[in-house]
Amino acid sequence: MLSRGPGRWAIAIPMALLALATLYPLLFTLNVSQKTRREYVLDRLGLTDRLSLDNFVAAWQTSGLNTYVLNSTIVTVGAVVALLVLGSMAGFAFSQLRFRGSRVLLLLILSALLIPFQVIMVPFFRILGGIGLLDTHLGLILAYTSQFLPFTIFLMTSYYSRIPGEIVEAARVDGSSTLGIYLRLMLPLGRPALLSVGILNALFCWNDVLIALLTMQSQDNRTLMVGVTALRGQYSDNIPLFASGVVIAALPVLLLYLFFQKQITDGVTAGATKG
Template sequence: MPRRDFTGWALAVPMCALAVATVFPMLFTVNVAMKSQREYTLDRLGLADRVTAANLVDAWNTSGLGRYAFNSFAVTLGSVLLLLLLGSMAGFAFSQLTFRGRRRLFLLCLGALMIPFQVIMVPLFRVLGQTGLLDSHPGLILAYTGQFLPFTVFLMTSYYARIPREIVEAARVDGCSTFAVYGRIMLPLGRPALLSVGILNALFCWNDVLMSLLVMQSEQNRTLMVGVTALRGQYSDDIPLFAGGVLIAALPVMLVYLFFQKQITDGVTAGATKG
């Protein structure tokens, strides 16, 4: 066997195995969601007799997933907008402006990437409780912003650092202020990175369970992922209903990645290849 063919097979076989390991749980969940409770009890691994959305409809109507989905959408949208605003401003400052302590502040921001959420979980809970933000959408938005802002700043700084400083200097010569340079030049040029980091942060916030479970304590304020987790305990014997809830929660994520996978890849790599 030629060396090139051997190398190709050595890469293809593990990748195929990884693809199967990734796709199989999704297909299994879809198959279970199509079954009735009786059908699942009699044959857990077999294919469903027919395609039906009964479990998805029941999960949506009987367990309040609609309200949970609205909570997730509101919190995710607010968090992403705040992250993009603060992250792009910080990235512009760290990459294009000169001020005292810039490098130290950037290294401090990078160091925050290494701190797991479990370390700051108790202090965060106490701060939100003392400020009256516990069990509220603004409280969870601020928690998400604090957790994912270092990643956003890192990506935006890496991208903006590839933009020639001559562009900023030319804008200053034309009389633009710092905020005008940011709004008229840096934001339009940063659209690929903004789209990428916005989608990634949206996925992070939508899929989060631990932080939402800590902040949102009342049932009416639960996010969708926490609501699906509670569905497992509330209807522990009805696995097809639980699978339907899981499918509802995962469907927006799959659609976002399906339609924006090229933008995600282009945005992540743009900061490393620009210029």
Template sequence: MRRVAKWVVAVPMAILALATIYPLIFTANVAMKTRREYVLDRFSLTDTLHWDNIAAAWNSVGMARYFANSLLVVGTSVFLLLWLGSMAGFALSRLPFRGSKALFIGCLAALFIPFQVIMVPLSRVMADTGLIDTYPGLVLAYVAQFLPFTVFLMTSYYRSVPREIVDAARIDGNTVYGVYRRIMVPIGRPALLSVGILDALFCWNDVLIALLMMPSADHRTLMVGVTSLRGQYTDNIPTFASGVLIAAVPVLLVYLFLQRQIADGVTAGSTKG
């Protein structure tokens, strides 16, 4: 019976894993083909590796610039998210004030609001303030979109910290900010790492917000740049597949080396507090 139970679990999981991995393998295989090989048989394995497709995708439409834009925007956004989210999480978990519960519930409610609902008013506000097609505008849009998630997880994590630690730090003469900087930030490093990875993946994989906030070609992020390849290389699918592969490699490396931290971040809100 145990063997049957194992097979009942293993077979569906193997099918799910294959369905997840196959698109990546197919994309990598297509990226290594010539246009002629793809037209003749798109599903066959390539005989030789044609790295020229990746070079063409990297150089022809400015993928290097898009990559740098994504690094700048994602790095700044994640820094602000962790800074604001950790301070808000500390305040909501260990500094109760009038309306703190309502504010936390508001953060929870914001998690259920899809971006499409606020897309039009956000674009109008950004246009009125001159932030459309600027890096600060996109960073602010990412912070506004993902801050409730960060605050929720950091609040849940900090609630697990014994109150006696905070009280002892205050007795030793630390100010509120001193407790946050010297006690809560070091204790919260595992949660900050997990949440930071998730926020970085959210921002890196985003297309809709970046496409709305960055209409000009020079300011595009990498994912938006990849979508432009589809229109430019409709008849050259291997080059388009190479662009998709370039955009996917950083995400794959993050999942490969930091999968434990990602899992901890996903479960932090349900296991802490």
């Protein structure tokens, strides 16, 4: 085994190199974002010793990123709230309450995990148009909610099913209604799972480009990731400004990762080890 001796280090070195390879494109982009246009044309690889926010300010002011950030924030917050409310209600009912058809309904919802958005894109576009929600924040919120709800319910159901049924029984004996149990018992007990699944859903919504491209067509309604796809054309002759825009767009996710890494990895692995 590996536990002692030089063998560990022989493996640690390639692992470190791989870590460097993972970070390099990101550090490269950060480095480029600090260069002037002239500096970049003369030397693409070299480290710059400049440290300034000029490019960030310029990119922020000229690219419309501020509008895109606002749009992304609105739809992400809206969708995450809807997902947590609907997901925790359903997860509680499926895991703790007995009612006719619960198993069938749960399987119906989980089977939607096999329907990626690409498969239903055309009809979805028409449905959203039919109810007048194309190119609106509410429409995109609805799209994200429907897209990520099965996954949310899967995680909330499996989390709540680990809570002993006696707790719910005891609350009922004490005279709590089902709604009371949900609000005063299940929501507080579910906090770790809600935090984890909320952050994951926030990432999904924030990072999406396909659904946002399809449903948000006017420039004023673009989300941040759709805006990033347009940056390259905007700054085709000024790569440092382009890189600055990319760094700005990546920053919120970087912060989220630094603070909530454990919740994120717990969330993505929660479904994997149940089998």
